[in-house]
Amino acid sequence: MLFFRALYFLLWIDLLSTSKQAFAQYQSIHKGTADRVIIFVHGLFGDPSTSFSAGPNNPSWPELMSTDGEGIGDAKPLSAYTIATFSYPAKCSDGLSIPEVANYLMRELQDKRVLEGGTKLYFIAHSLGAIVVKQMLIRAHNANGADRDLFTQTKGVFPNSNTIGRFSAS
Numbered sequence: 087m088l089f090f091r092a093l094y095f096l097l098w099i100d101l102l103s104t105s106k107q108a109f110a111q112y113q114s115i116h117k118g119t120a121d122r123v124i125i126f127v128h129g130l131f132g133d134p135s136t137s138f139s140a141g142p143n144n145p146s147w148p149e150l151m152s153t154d155g156e157g158i159g160d161a162k163p164l165s166a167y168t169i170a171t172f173s174y175p176a177k178c179s180d181g182l183s184i185p186e187v188a189n190y191l192m193r194e195l196q197d198k199r200v201l202e203g204g205t206k207l208y209f210i211a212h213s214l215g216a217i218v219v220k221q222m223l224i225r226a227h228n229a230n231g232a233d234r235d236l237f238t239q240t241k242g243v244f245p246n247s248n249t250i251g252r253f254s255a256s
Contacts, residue, residue, distance in 0.1 A: 110174040110182075110190035112198050116152030120166040122206045122241075124151065127172045127191070129213025129246065134171035137212050147210070167208075170200075176214065184214070188221035192236060201235050208242040216245030 112125070113134070126148055128137035139146040148171060154164035172194065174187045195201060211219045226237035 110172070110187065110194065112170060112172050112191070112194035112200065114168060114170045114198075115148045116165065116169040118165060118167040118169070120162055120168075121203060122166075122208065123168040123170055123200055124148075124164075124208045124210060125170045125172055127209060127211040127215030127219055128176060129211075129215045130176050130178075132176055132212060132215070134173050137215075138210070168205075172215075174218075184217055184221050185225075187218045188225060191218060191222050192225065192233060195236060196232060201232065201239055205239060207236070207240045208244070209240070210244045212246045216243070219243055219245075 126134055126138050128134055134148070135146050136142075138148060148169045151164040151167070152169045157163040157166075172191050174190060175182055195207075200207070209219045220243070223237055223240060223243070226233050226235075226240075229237075
């Protein structure tokens with residue numbers, strides 16, 4: 087009887103972690119022609135559409151970037167980049183830890199094959215999203231193989247101002 091209770095408990099834990107992961111997802115908003123991807127990661131209580139816009143009737147940054155047709159100088163326009171978001175449950179009651187969300191982000195980038203072909207990654211992260219990206223990059227730095235590629239292919243992280251100190255202190 088104890089064996090079946092333990093098995094039930096393990097299945098229940100697995101179900102909870104699977105259901106949380108199902109809500110964490112990478113979504114491509116615009117497919118560009120360059121070998122670069124800009125990924126928006128929202129913060130606590132946020133989501134990809136409201137965290138990166140000036141209000142409900144205004145386009146989000148990812149939408150604006152995907153329609154940008156002019157580069158500055160010799161630079162390509164932002165519409166040449168693939169624009170994507172990473173969404174995850176971001177309320178305190180959702181029960182996800184920062185390492186869990188960082189792991190989901192890493193797995194989503196692997197599962198969606200974002201790193202293939204040496205794609206360069208740029209993250210724009212708001213609040214808790216910047217801490218999640220930092221945690222993911224620390225994990226990737228200490229890894230081997232494809233996970234290590236995530237670290238070496240990340241060329242920029244642009245955090246919200248309230249997390250800049252956390253990045254520079256490390």
